[in-house]
Amino acid sequence: MSSRNPRNHRHSPDAPIRGRSGVLITLWRWRTEILLCAGAVAAVFTAVGMARDGGWWPFLVLVGVVSVPAATRSGRNRVTAYFWCLFSRHRIQRVCLETSMHTRTGRIPLILWITPTPAGEKALIATRAGVCAEDFAAYAGEIEAACMARRVTVSRHPSRANLVAVEIIRRASTEPAYGIGRLYGTARWIPVPRDGEMPPDTRTTLPLPRAA
Incomplete structure (x- = not known):
């Protein structure tokens, strides 16, 4: 299990993105x-x-x-929450374009849905071929800076690895989750560690030196 270095682009950072998004x-x-x-x-x-x-x-x-x-205060809070959803959606798309989370033809992952949460926002993303949940975890710092968030957590679907949930945390909250969490559940998603937090590979066992 090798950790990903987000600074090692699989595409040349100086090469322009080929192709344009369709209508x-x-x-x-x-x-x-x-x-x-x-x-x-x-x-x-x-x-x-x-x-x-x-x-x-x-x-x-x-x-x-x-x-x-x-x-009303509740109305202003709801309008503000949906504004942050729109803001975060476009900022995540920009991070995908500015980093290596796109195909060679410039196609970026699709943000299927983004909804407010008690702590911020959560986005359900369908990745393209060549992009996985570990890429989003490696670029968590860039997503945090682009979305002006406190922290970003990444999880993937337990059976469909192309579905990634990116949670943008802006504030501390103890309220129950809703939106994507209510629809897909929260316990079944597999957390993806950030770059530098990868657990040790337990599939290999290092030989121990024998005592003389």
Whole structure:
């Protein structure tokens, strides 16, 4: 069992990334922002159209939907939590591009889902061929710096090694896990040690010197 050195790139760090992401991949990465913008534009046009016809209820409903979350503490906390989810998703993608966690054609792992947790955020990631959970553990420091987090932990699925859970810890919390933890469970995932914390290889036994 050999530890990974995150500074030894399997791709040349000076070589440009070949190829570009397809349209579907780009839409998938920006799906939340696209849906939010489309929903906001549709709501504004609907409210303006109804207001011109003399109906003010859609406009009042739109104002209430926007103002109620901003006026309550729980609403502000939820909006802030989802903002950090969007922020962390794009920062993890940038770390994958800036490090060796991508294919030779520039394809990076897919972040299938990212959700708030009591301590921060947790992302469910599907790796590409040539990238594994140990790579994410080796680059945990880069992910911490990019996401401005306190600590990052990496776990992999017990039977599907291509599924990796990256937990971004921003604060201490004793609340029960939800989101991905509730859907997939937390006890079954296998923690992946960070680089420099690899356990000793127990598959080999060193011969002991015999006493004279």
